[in-house]
Amino acid sequence: MPADSVVGIALLHPELLGTYGDGGNALVLAQRLRWRGVEAEVLPVHAGEPVPSSCELYVLGGGEDAPQALAAAELGDGALARAVDRGAVVFAVCAGFQILGHEFLIAEGPRPGLGLLDCTTVRRAPRRAVGELVVEPDARLGLTTLTGYENHAGLTELGPDVRPLGRVMAGAGNAGDGREGAVVGRVVGTYLHGPALARNPALADLLLSWVMGRELAPVDDGDVERLRHERLAAALGRRARLRGWRRRVAIPVTR
Amino acid sequence: MAARAGLAVAYGSRLAGHGGSVLGGRVTLALDARALPRLSEGRTIALVSGTNGKTTTTGLLAAALGTGGSVVTNDSGANLPYGLVAALTADLAAGTAVLEVDEGALPPVVAATRPAVVVLLNLSRDQLDRYGEVRMIAARWRGALADAPGAHVVANADDPIVVWAARAAASVTWVGAGQSWREDAATCPACGHQLRWDGAAWACGSCDLARPEPALSVDGDTLVSRRGERIAVELRLPGRCNVANAAMAAAAAQHLGVPTARAVAAMSETTEVAGRYRVVRVGSSLARLLLAKNPAGWVEALDLLRPPPLPVVVAINARVADGRDPSWLWDVPFERLRGRSVVASGERAADLAVRLRYADVEHETCSDPLDAVRGLGAPAVDLAANYTAFQGVVGATARAG
Numbered sequence: 207m208p209a210d211s212v213v214g215i216a217l218l219h220p221e222l223l224g225t226y227g228d229g230g231n232a233l234v235l236a237q238r239l240r241w242r243g244v245e246a247e248v249l250p251v252h253a254g255e256p257v258p259s260s261c262e263l264y265v266l267g268g269g270e271d272a273p274q275a276l277a278a279a280e281l282g283d284g285a286l287a288r289a290v291d292r293g294a295v296v297f298a299v300c301a302g303f304q305i306l307g308h309e310f311l312i313a314e315g316p317r318p319g320l321g322l323l324d325c326t327t328v329r330r331a332p333r334r335a336v337g338e339l340v341v342e343p344d345a346r347l348g349l350t351t352l353t354g355y356e357n358h359a360g361l362t363e364l365g366p367d368v369r370p371l372g373r374v375m376a377g378a379g380n381a382g383d384g385r386e387g388a389v390v391g392r393v394v395g396t397y398l399h400g401p402a403l404a405r406n407p408a409l410a411d412l413l414l415s416w417v418m419g420r421e422l423a424p425v426d427d428g429d430v431e432r433l434r435h436e437r438l439a440a441a442l443g444r445r446a447r448l449r450g451w452r453r454r455v456a457i458p459v460t461r
Numbered sequence: 462m463a464a465r466a467g468l469a470v471a472y473g474s475r476l477a478g479h480g481g482s483v484l485g486g487r488v489t490l491a492l493d494a495r496a497l498p499r500l501s502e503g504r505t506i507a508l509v510s511g512t513n514g515k516t517t518t519t520g521l522l523a524a525a526l527g528t529g530g531s532v533v534t535n536d537s538g539a540n541l542p543y544g545l546v547a548a549l550t551a552d553l554a555a556g557t558a559v560l561e562v563d564e565g566a567l568p569p570v571v572a573a574t575r576p577a578v579v580v581l582l583n584l585s586r587d588q589l590d591r592y593g594e595v596r597m598i599a600a601r602w603r604g605a606l607a608d609a610p611g612a613h614v615v616a617n618a619d620d621p622i623v624v625w626a627a628r629a630a631a632s633v634t635w636v637g638a639g640q641s642w643r644e645d646a647a648t649c650p651a652c653g654h655q656l657r658w659d660g661a662a663w664a665c666g667s668c669d670l671a672r673p674e675p676a677l678s679v680d681g682d683t684l685v686s687r688r689g690e691r692i693a694v695e696l697r698l699p700g701r702c703n704v705a706n707a708a709m710a711a712a713a714a715q716h717l718g719v720p721t722a723r724a725v726a727a728m729s730e731t732t733e734v735a736g737r738y739r740v741v742r743v744g745s746s747l748a749r750l751l752l753a754k755n756p757a758g759w760v761e762a763l764d765l766l767r768p769p770p771l772p773v774v775v776a777i778n779a780r781v782a783d784g785r786d787p788s789w790l791w792d793v794p795f796e797r798l799r800g801r802s803v804v805a806s807g808e809r810a811a812d813l814a815v816r817l818r819y820a821d822v823e824h825e826t827c828s829d830p831l832d833a834v835r836g837l838g839a840p841a842v843d844l845a846a847n848y849t850a851f852q853g854v855v856g857a858t859a860r861a862g
């Protein structure tokens with residue numbers, strides 16, 4: 207198979223932005239392509255190495271303060287922005303999401319972000335947001351309920367040029383304002399760990415459909431449907447009973 | 462004041478003797494908030510902390526120091542202050558205590574017990590929902606060690622975060638214990654710049670943090686001193702990680718007056734520590750129990766698995782003591798189980814099953830680990846579990862046996 211038919215997935219600075227298993231997002235994207243007969247390659251890009259310009263997908267994960275600042279400095283050379291201009295898909299989680307904004311905060315003070323998303327993270331919550339996070343996605347994305355785990359202190363405020371990934375149903379999300387994540391064009395940021403794409407295969411397939419330019423054939427997601435059912439029931443079970451949300455939330459049923 | 466303390470201690474020790482040592486410790490602490498310093502006074506205290514290997518190293522060090530007199534220890538793994546109080550009250554006559562201490566609890570415990578030795582094994586991601594960042598724990602360790610000039614530190618020279626923390630201590634014995642997990646050691650804990658690795662050696666590109674010259678190193682199954690003296694380690698515990706634990710324990714024992722050869726000989730008598738590596742009968746199977754609590758520990762545990770066709774049960778929980786977020790499953794190279802007979806088990810079997818699916822590992826799912834072993838019907842099984850899943854299996858098999 208010629209090299210140009212292999213989908214390249216750049217995993218940016220996994221040693222800096224890999225604290226919460228988010229490297230799994232790259233693996234999920236690659237495997238879901240392979241299961242459909244499309245060749246895919248995950249390219250880990252380490253600090254000090256140039257960001258490849260030819261990938262279709264760029265994935266960033268969560269990380270601690272100092273590594274986050276280092277990763278932002280490394281990515282500030284414009285390579286990622288050029289990839290976005292060319293139509294590449296970027297999926298960024300937690301610290302990676304914050305880096306894509308205009309500015310983010312570490313213990314030592316604010317740091318400039320890449321400005322790929324119109325958002326800023328310049329305030330810290332008094333108490334770290336930790337726990338299951340459930341999001342009703344923006345209807346335009348055509349996705350089912352999103353499930354994940356959040357663990358962050360930074361509060362991310364969205365500007366007018368992005369829309370949220372969805373509305374918070376359980377958990378904190380961006381800044382306690384009911385909004386979670388940010389989307390503009392093919393750039394997506396979120397606080398969902400899990401990893402997000404492992405727990406939400408429909409979101410993974412949405413990103414892949416942007417790359418492939420077509421809808422993708424279904425794959426066997428029996429294992430993940432069981433997991434989603436468990437996690438959504440754990441996060442929403444009590445509320446669902448109290449407020450009748452069970453009817454509105456499409457909790458997938460075990461096959 | 463002293464009389465009141467004595468009463469509290471005696472009361473606590475009676476309770477401790479009557480089943481539920483942790484309960485006894487809780488009661489003593491409730492009656493006397495200063496129980497920990499009072500119980501430590503006049504004794505030689507050795508503390509052991511780190512992300513992985515605490516319980517085993519504590520067991521090995523207690524065995525080594527036991528050659529010189531009676532030792533109390535919390536080798537059951539109850540490593541928060543009330544567990545320490547319970548251990549210290551178990552034998553008030555014992556002059557030496559070897560105490561495993563939770564990483565987060567280490568600073569107050571150092572202040573309270575005025576230890577002679579603090580053993581710092583390693584520090585990596587574990588229970589991030591509970592502890593916050595790895596570097597923050599190390600920063601608190603630094604503060605505690607700087608305020609405890611009487612504490613001699615035995616520290617792993619191969620873990621940059623541990624080295625940064627230990628450099629705050631007045632005196633340190635560095636041990637080249639190795640560290641196969643480097644995912645949390647990309648940036649300098651002191652200044653945030655990138656660390657450069659060259660084989661085992663590492664150094665910050667910006668400040669003066671670098672691997673210190675170790676006084677004792679691990680070379681296969683041998684401990685090598687700086688002077689080139691070699692002592693073979695013949696443990697009855699498997700794996701490279703336990704040779705590293707033995708090296709750390711030997712360095713601590715030597716500081717407390719037990720020569721390394723004698724320490725190593727005593728450690729070779731240890732066959733299991735708190736159920737780790739225990740073989741239990743489950744139905745018609747003999748299951749060997751392995752504990753791994755985080756990605757670094759799982760890398761070691763996968764190394765210890767016996768070769769196929771021997772089947773493997775992996776059991777994962779996500780209770781508070783495990784960390785509520787099992788995202789770390791994606792940092793474990795479960796791809797190494799490909800082609801084997803594998804059962805995903807534990808309360809979070811569904812999370813593990815998804816991870817195994819993406820690793821192309823064929824698997825069954827069975828949430829109860831012992832049912833999983835029974836279902837396999839194999840003569841021998843390796844059962845690897847994380848913390849509370851492991852405790853559950855050890856408890857259930859002890860009751861059955």
Ligand SMILES: [Zn+2]
Nearest residue numbers: 649652665668
């Ligand atoms: Zn440095």
